[in-house]
Amino acid sequence: xxxxxxxxxxxxxxxxxxxxxDKSKAAEIRSLSESNPEISxxxxxxxxxxxxxxxxxxxxxxxxxxxxxxxxxxVKKRSFNFSTLAAPAAAMLVLIVISxxxxxxxxxxxxxxxTNMNSVKTDGEIIYTKGLEAQLKIYRKxxxxxxxLKSGDAVAVGDTLQxxxxxxxxxxxxxxxxDGRGAVTRHFPSDGGAQxxxxxxxxxxxxxxxxxxxxxxxxxxxxxxxxxxSFEIAPIMAAAQAMAGDPQAARNNLLLLPGGLEQxxxxxxx
Amino acid sequence: MAIDVEQYYRQYGPLVLRRxxxxxxxxxxxxxxxxxxxxxxxRNEDKLEGEHPSSLLVRIATNECLNHIRxxxxxPEDYDEELLLRIADATDEESRSSARNMLDRIFGRELESxxxxxxxxxxxxxxxEETAEQVGLSVSGVRKRLRSLARHVKxxxxxxx
Numbered sequence: 001x002x003x004x005x006x007x008x009x010x011x012x013x014x015x016x017x018x019x020x021x022d023k024s025k026a027a028e029i030r031s032l033s034e035s036n037p038e039i040s041x042x043x044x045x046x047x048x049x050x051x052x053x054x055x056x057x058x059x060x061x062x063x064x065x066x067x068x069x070x071x072x073x074x075v076k077k078r079s080f081n082f083s084t085l086a087a088p089a090a091a092m093l094v095l096i097v098i099s100x101x102x103x104x105x106x107x108x109x110x111x112x113x114x115t116n117m118n119s120v121k122t123d124g125e126i127i128y129t130k131g132l133e134a135q136l137k138i139y140r141k142x143x144x145x146x147x148x149l150k151s152g153d154a155v156a157v158g159d160t161l162q163x164x165x166x167x168x169x170x171x172x173x174x175x176x177x178x179d180g181r182g183a184v185t186r187h188f189p190s191d192g193g194a195q196x197x198x199x200x201x202x203x204x205x206x207x208x209x210x211x212x213x214x215x216x217x218x219x220x221x222x223x224x225x226x227x228x229x230s231f232e233i234a235p236i237m238a239a240a241q242a243m244a245g246d247p248q249a250a251r252n253n254l255l256l257l258p259g260g261l262e263q264x265x266x267x268x269x270x
Numbered sequence: 271m272a273i274d275v276e277q278y279y280r281q282y283g284p285l286v287l288r289r290x291x292x293x294x295x296x297x298x299x300x301x302x303x304x305x306x307x308x309x310x311x312x313r314n315e316d317k318l319e320g321e322h323p324s325s326l327l328v329r330i331a332t333n334e335c336l337n338h339i340r341x342x343x344x345x346p347e348d349y350d351e352e353l354l355l356r357i358a359d360a361t362d363e364e365s366r367s368s369a370r371n372m373l374d375r376i377f378g379r380e381l382e383s384x385x386x387x388x389x390x391x392x393x394x395x396x397x398x399e400e401t402a403e404q405v406g407l408s409v410s411g412v413r414k415r416l417r418s419l420a421r422h423v424k425x426x427x428x429x430x431x
Contacts, residue, residue, distance in 0.1 A: 009395045010292075011328060011404070014285050020322035046288075053284040057301070062283065063276040070309045246298050256305075 008032070013042055017050075061235065064259035134199075135166040136175065136224035136264045141210055155220065155268045161211045163187055163222065167199035170226035170262070174233055175207070180218030180251075180270065182244040184237060187211065187222075196231050217270060219251050224264040231261060273315050279308060282323055286331050293335035293389075303338055307331045325404050332386045384415045391416065 008029065015021045016029045033040045139146035139162040140155065146162060149155070163175060165188075174196045175188035188207050189197035199205070213220060225236055239257065244250045255263055286307050290300035307330045311323075314330075383405065391401045391412070402409045 007395070009400070010288075011390070011394055011396065012400070014288075015322065015324050018281070018285070018322075018324050020324045049288060050284040053287055054280065057283070057287075059276050059280045059283075062305075063279050066275055066279065066305050066308045066312075069305055070312055242298065249298060249302075253302075256301075 008039065010042070010046075013039075013046060017043065017046055061258050065256040068257060068259055068261075069254075134168045134170040134173070134224060134226045134262065134264055136222055136266050137164040137166070137204065138162070138222060138266055138268065139164065149266070149268060151266045151268075153268055155213055155270060157213055157215045157270070159213045161213065161268075163207045163211060164204050165199070165207075165224055166204050167201050167226070169228070170199055171228050172196040172230050173199045173224060173226045174231075174236055175222065175224050176237065176240060177211075177220055177222045178240060178244045178250045179214075179216035179220050180247055181216040182247065182250065183216060184240045184244050186233075186237065194233055196225070196227065196233060198230075199226070213270075218247065219267060219269050221251060221265060221267045223255065225255070225257065225261055226264070227261045229260060231258075236261075273312055275308065275312070278311065278323070282327050283308075285324060286327050289328055289331040290335055293332065294338065299338065303331070303334050306334050310334065325406075328390075329386050329405060332389050336385050336389070384419055387412055387415050388419055 012021065012025065013029065016026055019026075021029070029039070033043055138149045140149055141160040141162055149161075155161070165173060165175065167173065172195075173188070174186075176184055176186045178184050190208065223240070225231075236255070236257065239255050243253060243255060251267065254265075257263060283304065287300060287304045290303045290307070291297065294300045294303065307327060310330050311327065314326075387401055387405055387407075390396045390404055391398065396404065398409050398412050402412045405412070407415075
């Protein structure tokens with residue numbers, strides 16, 4: 001090994017443990033580890049650290065999160081290209097689709113509490129329209145009027161919010177929010193159960209209770225995590241708690257979720 | 271060559287996370303960048319041919335961390351978290367000032383691979399030969415890059431004088 005001043009770099013010890021150093025360097029480190037307590041202690045630390053990391057961030061969920069993130073970044077890029085290059089055309093398309101749905105009686109305006117956006121009723125049989133995604137909806141209650149809020153809308157302390165969802169193709173779901181103070185609040189299911197709630201499919205579903213905003217600063221971000229299969233709530237809430245510790249991440253980042261789960265979010269600004 | 275993410279994460283995840291922790295000093299950011307490193311690996315799996323994955327992963331991780339720090343530096347509130355100050359804290363007093371001055375300017379002027387070379391050599395303490403092995407260049411190539419970097423640093427220092 002080339003003469004150096006100071007200690008052997010960690011990178012070389014890492015590669016020694018991985019068996020990816022050339023033979024002469026590996027032999028030198030092996031020899032040093034037998035005679036030099038500092039080297040053997042550092043190698044032992046790395047081994048223990050390996051175990052700690054894999055225990056703290058287990059292989060399967062982490063690999064699933066990486067794969068999902070890779071897929072999401074591809075989707076994001078495609079969405080970006082579509083929206084930036086063909087924004088007017090996209091807006092026209094959306095208008096046409098909404099008009100068609102409206103004319104066909106599929107789309108009912110929000111506010112009646114039981115709109116039916118993702119299903120069509122024919123001869124008593126409900127047919128679920130394909131291609132529609134699950135949706136998270138937030139209304140601001142003001143007297144008898146429910147104002148539908150969109151992501152980025154401003155809200156204030158004391159506003160009363162009604163949370164709703166549309167299941168579309170999803171069968172199970174979890175709704176929670178993170179505020180600018182880092183607090184994570186679970187909204188649905190509200191029974192304290194360990195599993196995600198079975199979603200209702202007959203149109204838009206209002207949660208059983210409304211939600212009064214407290215004085216947490218900056219923002220309130222709602223998440224709707226959905227899946228075709230039942231899933232455990234605890235890992236999702238743990239991911240949310242981890243993200244909530246960093247206000248910037250809580251405001252902008254996506255949750256790290258295992259495969260098979262989708263997320264929908266809505267950010268309200270204070 | 272299809273990458274088995276589970277196998278790669280099991281084998282190299284701890285190495286990559288430690289690398290990101292070391293450079294970023296923030297667990298959540300390190301975790302996020304570690305995932306980005308594996309995503310980059312998935313997209314560049316052809317580069318795995320003929321070299322040890324650990325070398326490639328260390329280089330990708332170093333680049334990703336430097337890019338992250340550079341974007342963080344654009345936000346004034348993040349200034350105190352600047353990587354180079356932490357890096358300087360980890361070096362001995364004698365090299366502290368020059369390492370900080372030199373590395374501080376790398377972010378603005380130098381090519382990505384040169385930044386990685388600089389971090390491996392100046393920060394991690396790899397010799398020129400070891401640095402060359404890690405980045406797949408000749409020793410003279412590494413020396414040339416570092417000389418170029420030093421020249422840019424001098425130019426910047428002269429401009430500021």
